[in-house]
Amino acid sequence: MATIPPPPDEEPVLPGDAAAKAPSPLRYADYRYYWFARFTAVMATMAMVVVIGYQLYDTARTDYGMSIREASFQLGLLGLVQFVPLAILTPVAGWAADRFERRSVAIFSNLIDIGIAATLGWFTWTGGLTLPLLFTLAALHGVARVFSGPAMSAIAPNIVPIEVLPRAIAMSSIAWQSAAVVGPAAGGLIYAAHPASVYVFAAVLLALSALTLGRVRPVLPPPAEVRGHPLREMVDGLQFTWKERFLLGTITLDLFAVILSGATAMLPVYARDILHAGSEGLGFLRAAPAIGAAIVALGLAIRPIERNVGVKMLWAVAVFGAGTVAFGLSTNFALSMLLLIVMGAADMFSVFVRGTLIQLNTPDHMRGRVSAVSGLAISASNELGEMRAGAMAAVLGPIGAVVVGGAAAIGVTAIWAWLFPELRHARTFKPQFEPAAR
Template identity: 65%
Template sequence: MIADAQPASPLAIPDFRRFWLARFIAVFATLSMVVLIGYQAYDIARTDYGYSKSEGAFLLGLLGLAQFIPLLLLTPVAGWAADRFDRRRVAAAANLADCTIAAALAYATFADALGLPLLFALAAAHGAARVFLGPSMSAIAPNIVPQALLPRAIALSSIAWQGASVLGPAVGGFLFAEAEWLPHALSAALLIGSALLVSSIRPVRAPQEAEPRHPVRQMIEGAQYTWRQRFLLGCITLDLFAVLLGGATAMLPVFARDILMVGSEGLGIMRGAPALGAAVVAGWMAWRPLANNVGPKMLWAVVGFGAATIAFGLSTSFAVSVAMLVLLGAADMVSVFIRSSLVQLNTPDRMRGRVSSISGLAISASNELGEMQSGLAAAALGAVGAVVFGGVGAIVVTAIWAVIFPELRRAKTFAPEFLSEAPRGDLKEREA
């Protein structure tokens, strides 16, 4: 599977370069689309429906919930599909499904036929498509790079994600100001390109089950494996609850339109600012990956994430707000890198899709349910109060997790020193 002469960098591997570019343009397209869905929903609610700022903020929370429900329901199926079928084909099909959604958004916007019911339906459809993309793409990387290069590959993959997260919303915001349908049309074209790139990666043999099991049983095994690894479980749930409470991005349309008054262009810049900070950190980690004291570093990074969230909520300056969002993204990247490395390095290949889907569900729960939580809090406390409350909550959760998951405080490296007993099939695979 891997040449005898090991390359010095994942970028020296042609398949990884295709994978990297496919990931970059897919994230560019989908985040541009998602951010503008939120802005369009909030704007329509305020102008066409006469909603107040707090009612519009609550609507954004409901929009996040609409995206999360398909993710919740389909996550076990998506993880199983990534382990059962050709992962390239699963990822390509998810991109093409998202392409259809982007094209529908472009047409409805161009024809002035966009309303809240259609926006909610398309947001839910996007959630259903995205749930199949994450596990399949995450499980491809370990099959195309040597294990020794996997931490660098994860960091480089994060650069693709975060770099696209900077450019996608920013470019989308500026194009939206020129012609509201244009960024959605661009997203549709880019998603076709991503599907073609993924399909061009050389075929990877699907992992084989030692003993064929019913699909439902295989889905359950993925959850059991994750539950038994306390270090892995602690990392995933810390990110879940901290980001769920500290999700300032859900309120960005409110800050852009009614607090900082910077419009869709400012929204694009603010939405991309966390990704800019994350991309810088990911670039550093691609050069010098974290190796020591990974647990304590992750805990302190989440504390920094909460502090930056509080500062953003209290800021009335656009420049300061953008700076705090950059710091927020940089701190979050540390947690993302550690968690992703643990998932990939401590999971057998035949279960990578299922475990990645659970990790992806936690990420999506923290994002989409975080939007719901922020919307509810904003309805009671206002947008500023909701963001500050969330930042404080993220710090409190970190302190609690440091106590109930002492493995996080004691973890020095990515070595599986805290792994509990794995399912019998996995132990046999490790011994092979």
């Protein structure tokens, strides 16, 4: 199964010094299919996520008569119910990405999300939405995401040569971030025009993603000789990440910084009751970070960074925290949009460095499991960050929750730079493990 072109006779060019000279990953048909599948799936799920959050907050305020603080706490619970399946199923999802054909795992996840979109569309159309129903479907959406993430992440290193991987990761981020711009904005606008139609829009996009991903050549699991008992393999993935201090520091930096500084959960509050922008404004607020991220991702795809990558990642996280503080204090819609764009740009920079370092410092037969651990950290930071924000908003109000969280993220960055000097000393993207040539 030759999903990567045969290596040249001479020693391959490695990421770092010549990363900017590597060919475009779009030269490879499999990568083009992969890119489009990622774009359409993310656009669909982001449209769903922004509407689910708004519907839950609006339902709590309108149908249940909750105050702003009480409804804000419900948004925190929404993050928690999405995190629980991630925490439970992440080892299984990582094992599945390393044991089974990775495209099939990702396609199956899309099919789960199509069913969720259809259910939400029906109950939105009939006016039967309740808080328990929204929480249940949000949890099922978490199940779909936990299996999709590791499988999709583990596909990319197997369909492009190693010297193209940093640029492929940047372009994959462009797919994600550009979809994260269009998806929330489209979701908010479609919901304002006809609430149930947003879920039809999402279901169609998810079906397109599944069909396109099916065009990628099969990405089979590692050979049988590197396999073991399923439970042993799951534990091995966790142990490998724990023992590799570099990976541990990289993953946990994102985990704690975003748990403390996550402001996404409060966006429905800001849109409805602070900035008075409604569901359309919420769509634009959710899209704003992705605008900044897409700009940075495009720049990194054209000219990947080569030097002092670890220090730059740490500074990017600090800028994200500072932007969160400023956003929390803003009461002007245009200024809030600008600050969210800056936050998205900083986050994209750190995501690019972290993603490339993780892929190139993990052996291929463990990429699914390590990607699952990384995905759990990212999802935990998002969902638990929403829970933290909601709980803190119940005490300090939404503005206090956002400002305190952003300041705490800056502190975490400084602490991690001291606890994990490996991050500061990461100069280039020189890989420790190369993708398997299949």
